[in-house]
Amino acid sequence: MNELLTIGEITSAYGINGEIKVLPLTNAPERFYDLSFVYISNNQCITKHCIENIRLLKNSVIIKFKNINNRNDAEKLRGCLIKIDEKDAIALKKDEYFIKDLINMDVYLEDGNFFGKIIEVIQTGANDVYVVKTNDRSILLPAIKQVIKKVNVDENKMIIHLLEGL
Incomplete structure (x- = not known):
């Protein structure tokens, strides 16, 4: 596996159908639209989650994972980090750095x-x-x-x- 880059932090559950609210830790929140899966890290383990739906909401990203279908399961992810493979990172502009x-x-x-x-x-x-x-x-x-x-x-x-x- 390549090195993983953090692109967001899960701040809360959103609604009752298993969606999560994410604080983007990237200069380009729209980059989430290009992802079919992400890794979720909780400091103890890293798990891969397939994305069902994504939408931007003000300064947040709302994500629905295929295997998270209720608020209780989504709430368990609060505080976890969303990571991607370094190979999936967006290209940096001049004078931008990871x-x-x-x-x-x-x-x-x-x-x-x-x-x-x-x-x-x-x-x-x-x-x-x-x-x-x-x-x-x-x-x-x-x-x-x-x-x-x-x-x-x-x-x-x-x-x-x-x-x-x-």
Whole structure:
């Protein structure tokens, strides 16, 4: 099996017929329409579920799985993550990266000095925010062109320009 990518988190059951409500963890929620199955992870095991129906609802995705037919079964999935094979991931645009590729990335200042490591990516809507662990604290860096100067996933390296006040 290829590496799995997380694309959503199940937040609740939806209705009484086994549908679930999903918080999309992707910039393209419409990408769910291209899927015939997903993997559901609950930290203990990963199970494959075939999709019967999908629809977008405001900031959520509503999914009906073929084997989940009532609210009680759907409710058991609350908090689980929806994952897909990496080979099924959508193509990234220029200057877009998978979160998994950014976590633990080494961050350097423009002068070449080591700054820290990315420990978390916060998705805010306007732009992502990278949480960088330095020697003595965590710094929040906005993922904007004025701050992020270069990202090299192959070398696991990011070069940044610290704006005044950061």
